[in-house]
Amino acid sequence: MSGEAIIEVTGLRKRFGPAVALDGMSFTVRPGRVTGFVGPNGAGKSTTMRVVLGLDAADEGTALVGGRPYRSLREPLRHVGALLDAAALQPGRSARGHLLWLAHSQGLGARRVDEVIEQVGLRSVARRKAGGFSLGMRQRLGIAAALLGDPPVFMLDEPVNGLDPEGIIWIRDLLRSLAAQGRAVLVSSHLMSELQGAADHLIVVGRGRVIADTGVADLITAASRGRVTVRTPEPERAMRALARAGAAGTVTEGDELTVSGLPGERIVAVLTAHAVPFSEVMAQRVTLEEAYLELTRDAVEFHAATGREAVR
Amino acid sequence: MTFAYGARSFARLSRAEWTKFRTVRGWVLGMVAAVLVTVGLGLFAASGSHSSCGGPDDVCPAVPIGPDGQAVDDKFFFVHRALNGDGSITVRVTSLTGRIRLPDVTPGVRREVPRVEPWAKAGVIVKDGTRQGAAYAALMVTGRHGVRLQHDFVHDTAGGRSGVSETAPRWLRLVRSGGELTGYESADGRRWAKVGTARPQGLPATVRIGLFAACPGDLTVTQADLGGAIAASRFAQATAVFDHVSLQGEMSGGAWRHDDIGAAKEPDGAIHHPGGVVRTGGTFTVTGVGDIAPRTDGQTIEKTLSGLLAGLIVVVVVAVVFVTAEYRRGLIRTTLLAGPRRGRTLTAKAVVIAAVTFAAGLIAAGVTVPLGAHVLRANGNDILPVGPLTELRVVAGTAALLAVTAVLALALGTVVRRGTVAITGAIALVVLPRVLATTSVLPVEASRWLLRVTPAAGFAIQQSIPAYPQVTAFFSPQAGYYPLSPWAGFAVSCGYAALALALAVLALRRRDA
Incomplete structure (x- = not known):
């Protein structure tokens, strides 16, 4: 499965009129892990997915699935399972009817349809018209369609959107189990919190290109590195003393400083040497969400800072 | 791939x-x-479409059916004899004239003018009896379409383009050999040109052979006020003069007979627009109304x-x-x-x-x-x-x-x-x-x-x-x-x-x- 279970995107560029949608988007989605594809709205996530799936044509660059362009795949749903827009359903057609035509297009039969209906838990509503489905049911139907061809690669655009907490847990478990089977799983979201606990690896994009391509743990470490919170009744004096020792600091609350450039032990030593009283010196651990927000706050600045990570 | x-x-x-x-x-x-919708509207329209011909029993006359199964017009004046087996008929046509009725100017006063319809037709014919719709082959001169060999209503072969007049008569010959009829034309009765060959369906051994004349109604098409067009057909007849009539083959049933095939009768029993024949020595003057052709209205x-x-x-x-x-x-x-x-x-x-x-x-x-x-x-x-x-x-x-x-x-x-x-x-x-x-x-x-x-x-x-x-x-x-x-x-x-x-x-x- 591993040879087929890979998405390779190289140097994609695309403009919609004057707007640059993709500006040299490059990344590789590897098998055996859930890769989160995050970035603010308009960062180029959906466009990239559409290009990979042969729906949109890029002006430049290549996008390969298992080493081949999507449009050249035979029975493509057996190679890639995709969920782009859960609302894309004919309202008058039943869930089963929807899956059945998809199955027939790939040479699959009704039995496989019933299997995936079972797998996503839609059996009781399989013969109901999809027009009456809630967003959560539509998401499940979309996942069922992606599962239909038992593909080595999954690409899901905002699959958690609209799911209830139970559904979110269900989809996380499903994605992790698909990855554990050695498949490549790419999941996009504009909210990092949705991917927390599900993604092992992150591709962070902004303004049509990759800002960071990194493991979840590395990202948090990188974002937290060297930041220390200092609580002191005399923040002005503390700032002066720490600045002289080569650290940068800002007052975040009345008696709280965020200091970078010095490790915690040196800060304690400097403050003690200058007889600045303090009640707390604590190294910061940012959340994934905070790390992400920091990354995407200014895409260009952090692109350079994390370039090393992207190459690795 | x-x-x-x-x-x-x-x-x-x-x-x-x-x-x-x-x-x-x-x-x-x-x-x-x-x-x-298609079935319903179609059947609804059909069920609302009635047709009747009046009269005491309100029965419309049956439309004659040709040998190929299509509805036909089969109305002409026929001067004929019986022919057993193979044979031929040769004639010289010296004139083809006609009369056409124009729209009345004074109501009730007929206005007829001498004019020949383009498809007025007269000539020689071999037919499976005198029944309307029976198989036939006919070689004819026409008002404006030259010599034609036609058979079984729908088949038409063109011969020479020239018309007929006393100074330029036209000789016609129709030869029967088994089921096959071959038409020839000539300007002088000596040098003959073949017009074509016809194979009418199921021609029996004994057929009627002779002279005929027919003339379709005169058609006028006028532009209607609100677009479209109005077509009107008026009475027209054709008269042809034949001489040098010669028959070859085994003739039976005695002398010439004549029939106004398909003629419509008035309520008093008289024939509406009758045709006719006048024989003077070896010259036959035959007048006919109607047409021998596939029916197209209905x-x-x-x-x-x-x-x-x-x-x-x-x-x-x-x-x-x-x-x-x-x-x-x-x-x-x-x-x-x-x-x-x-x-x-x-x-x-x-x-x-x-x-x-x-x-x-x-x-x-x-x-x-x-x-x-x-x-x-x-x-x-x-x-x-x-x-x-x-x-x-x-x-x-x-x-x-x-x-x-x-x-x-x-x-x-x-x-x-x-x-x-x-x-x-x-x-x-x-x-x-x-x-x-x-x-x-x-x-x-x-x-x-x-x-x-x-x-x-x-x-x-x-x-x-x-x-x-x-x-x-x-x-x-x-x-x-x-x-x-x-x-x-x-x-x-x-x-x-x-x-x-x-x-x-x-x-x-x-x-x-």
Whole structure:
């Protein structure tokens, strides 16, 4: 499965009129892990997915699935399972009817349809018209369609959107189990919190290109590195003393400083040497969400800072 | 990419499109509605169409039927003898004159002028008896179409172009050999030119052989005030003078006899517009009224399909929505994920809508045409009969026309991606020209051009009675006569559908989905 279970995107560029949608988007989605594809709205996530799936044509660059362009795949749903827009359903057609035509297009039969209906838990509503489905049911139907061809690669655009907490847990478990089977799983979201606990690896994009391509743990470490919170009744004096020792600091609350450039032990030593009283010196651990927000706050600045990570 | 894979992939995509179609109840019901509308309106119109001929028992005279099964006009003056086996007849025609009645200026006062109808005809004929509709072969001079050899009503072979006058008489010879009749013409009775050979159906050993004269009514076509045209036919007769009449072969039954074949009787028993013969020595002067030709006025089987346009509009709506609904919902992306070869995917869709529509059309026309014709006949209407192959062509052709129109509509829907725009466009391309051309709103020639150059040309496939060039009649679109032959017209519609589909494939390939 591993040879087929890979998405390779190289140097994609695309403009919609004057707007640059993709500006040299490059990344590789590897098998055996859930890769989160995050970035603010308009960062180029959906466009990239559409290009990979042969729906949109890029002006430049290549996008390969298992080493081949999507449009050249035979029975493509057996190679890639995709969920782009859960609302894309004919309202008058039943869930089963929807899956059945998809199955027939790939040479699959009704039995496989019933299997995936079972797998996503839609059996009781399989013969109901999809027009009456809630967003959560539509998401499940979309996942069922992606599962239909038992593909080595999954690409899901905002699959958690609209799911209830139970559904979110269900989809996380499903994605992790698909990855554990050695498949490549790419999941996009504009909210990092949705991917927390599900993604092992992150591709962070902004303004049509990759800002960071990194493991979840590395990202948090990188974002937290060297930041220390200092609580002191005399923040002005503390700032002066720490600045002289080569650290940068800002007052975040009345008696709280965020200091970078010095490790915690040196800060304690400097403050003690200058007889600045303090009640707390604590190294910061940012959340994934905070790390992400920091990354995407200014895409260009952090692109350079994390370039090393992207190459690795 | 092998051909076998391509074929298998196409079959799968077609099956998927069929599954798509049948799993949306609205679309299936749409097709059923198209069938019901076509059948219902057709039978409703047929049941409301009554015809009667008056008189004490209100029975219309039977329309004569020719050897090929079609309704015929068979009315002429016949001077004849019996011929057993092979033989021939040779005559010299020294004149062909005629009289035509013009519209009355003073009511009730006939205005007749001497004039020869272009298709006035006189000459020699061999016929299977004197029954109307019996097989025959005739060699004739005509008012303006030269010498012709005609047989069994529909067959017509042209001979020399020259007319007849006392200074330039024309010799005619018709030779029977078994079932074959050969016509010859000559200017001087010595050098003969062969006109052609005819094989009338089932000619018996003993036939009637002799002279005849006939003349179709004079046709005037006037432009109507509000477009369209009005055709009127008035009385006309032809008189031919024959001499040098010579017969060869075994004659039986004695002297010459004469019959006014197909003559209509007045209530008092007198013949309406009688023909006649005057014999002076070896000269025969024969006067005839009527025509020996296939009948072209009367109800046709395709008239039963009056509900088809309504059915067609329903089909157009379903075909357009079959694709535009996918654009509206974004489902087109799912379709293209399953079948990323876009030309193949769209073609599969077109094949499915064509097949579904063809099946629906076959049911609709297959029920309406025979049943509608039955109802019309039961109501006393005469329907011009056609052979089973022609009826099959009308029924299957109607179904095929629906299918082709559905493909055109689907292609339009793919190009413009908007349901209402595509539906309006398809109706404007197919239904509108047909309505304009067949109702009396446009000049006839404009109607004909519409039916040549628009996708409505395909309606010609429904025309069951051909427009015979040798028949004096006003073959207008309003009367159901199309400017193109059935298959040529159908080919025009197919061309439009193919072009639209090609453009749709191009657009689909070039666009981001």
